[in-house]
Amino acid sequence: MNFVVSDRRTTSHLADLSAAHVASMAAATHAVLIPSYNTGARLCDTVAIVRRLDWPVWVVVDGSTDGSGEALARQATNDPDLHVCVLPHNQGKGAAILHGLECALAQGITHVVTVDADGQHSADHIESLVALSRAHPEAMVLGVPVFDASAPAIRVAGHRISRFLANLATLRSGIGNPLFGFRVYPVAPLLRIFAETRWMRRFDFDSEAVIRLSWQGVPAINLPTPVRYFHREDGGVSHFHYLRDNLLLLFMYARLAAALVPRLPRLVARRFRSSHAKHADNDYRLVRTDRSHRHSRA
Numbered sequence: 001m002n003f004v005v006s007d008r009r010t011t012s013h014l015a016d017l018s019a020a021h022v023a024s025m026a027a028a029t030h031a032v033l034i035p036s037y038n039t040g041a042r043l044c045d046t047v048a049i050v051r052r053l054d055w056p057v058w059v060v061v062d063g064s065t066d067g068s069g070e071a072l073a074r075q076a077t078n079d080p081d082l083h084v085c086v087l088p089h090n091q092g093k094g095a096a097i098l099h100g101l102e103c104a105l106a107q108g109i110t111h112v113v114t115v116d117a118d119g120q121h122s123a124d125h126i127e128s129l130v131a132l133s134r135a136h137p138e139a140m141v142l143g144v145p146v147f148d149a150s151a152p153a154i155r156v157a158g159h160r161i162s163r164f165l166a167n168l169a170t171l172r173s174g175i176g177n178p179l180f181g182f183r184v185y186p187v188a189p190l191l192r193i194f195a196e197t198r199w200m201r202r203f204d205f206d207s208e209a210v211i212r213l214s215w216q217g218v219p220a221i222n223l224p225t226p227v228r229y230f231h232r233e234d235g236g237v238s239h240f241h242y243l244r245d246n247l248l249l250l251f252m253y254a255r256l257a258a259a260l261v262p263r264l265p266r267l268v269a270r271r272f273r274s275s276h277a278k279h280a281d282n283d284y285r286l287v288r289t290d291r292s293h294r295h296s297r298a
Contacts, residue, residue: 028108029108029109029110029111029134030055030109030110030111030112030113030130030133030134030184031055031056031057031058031104031109031111031112031113032050032055032056032057032058032112032113032114032115032126033057033058033060033097033100033101033104033112033113033114033115034046034047034050034057034058034059034060034114034115034116034117035059035060035062035093035096035097035100035114035117036059036060036061036062036064036068036069036096036117037061037062037063037064037090037093037096037117038064038065038066038068039064039066039068039117039118040066040068041068042117042118042119043059043068043072043117043118044068044071044072044075045119046115046116046117046118046119046123047059047072047075047082049119049123050115050123050126051079051081051082053123053124053126053127055081055113055126056081056082056083057081057082057083058083058085058100058103058104058109058112059072059082059083059084059085059100059117060085060087060096060097060099060100060103061084061085061086061087062087062090062091062092062093062095062096063087063088063089063090063091064090069084069086072084073086083103083107085099085100085103087099091201092201092202092203092205093181093201093202093203093205093206094200094201094202094203094204094205094208094209095201095202097114097205098191098194098201100112101185101187101190101191101194102191104187105187105188105191109187110137110186110187110188111130111133111137111184111185111186111187112184112185112187113126113129113130113182113183113184114181114182114183114184114185115181115182116181116182119228120227120228120229121143121181121182121225121227122182122225122226122227122228125143125182125223125225125226128223128225129141129143129182129183129184129223129225130184132184132221132223133184133186136219136221137186138186138218138219139186139218139219139220139221140183140184140185140186140210140213140218140219140220140221141183141184141220141221141223142175142176142177142180142183142210142220142221142222142223143177143180143182143183143222143223143224143225144176144177144180144222144223144224144225145159145177145180145182145224145225145226145227146224146225146226146227147227148226148227148228150228150229151227151229152229155229158179158246159177159179159180162177162178162179162207162249163175163176163177163178165178165253166178166207166210166211169211169253169256169257169260170211170214170215170267171267171268171271173214173219173220173271174219174220174222175210175211175214175220175222176220176222176224177222178206178207178210178211179206179207180206180227181206182225182227183210185209185213186218189213189216189218190209190213192216193209193212193213193216196212197212199252199255200212202248203245203248203249204248204249204252207249207252208252208256211256215260215263215267217270
């Protein structure tokens, strides 16, 4: 069931639903999860935008030392749909998300929308991601970045390389972008793969999570969404270190290549069954179309 939704007009059945209405329908099952480490004022701005759209928000402050956690905690005292978890020291993005998943699950949340704290992701597209997730609750709904002129060329190239490697590791299962963290995860399968590995706790989380979920049979749905890179003079915050984090990703793909070997027979068999079912469905549609044409001529 891996497919791409080309734009918001594709989901025309949602055209008459306001963002607030979709949010209220999904509030019982879906929540926005924002991990944050020293993102300053950007964190409060991002949370304010998401809350104005009426989405419940869980923020995990990952050992920040810039005072943003305290400011947000004060804000949460007057907002019952804003939950702030503060970790005593920095543990990494994946570890922060794991903590947020456990807290959200305890409150009955079944799906989380992960959003970066720095404002790069388009909050207006949460509605479309959640709508697809509600229609296909077994799937992970992956935002695919539509880069504009603000995107550094080296980042764009890195995304292309990562997409190639991720689809190689999953036998082209349809992962639109493994690095882009704007996505909807079903909570239970994600917690299961966290339990399987001691890795996936830092910057390697986004890529390894979608690959391991794909190995577990969780289908991917891709939705193109805009992304904006803020420069430092505009208040942009980035903790990405080119050497350290690229080495971490290279090590991750080496680990996953080794882990892929014993899984290959099962993944190839699943891929064959999926391809066979798709061809059978196409043949059925062709037969129906041919019969319809013959009836119309008669």
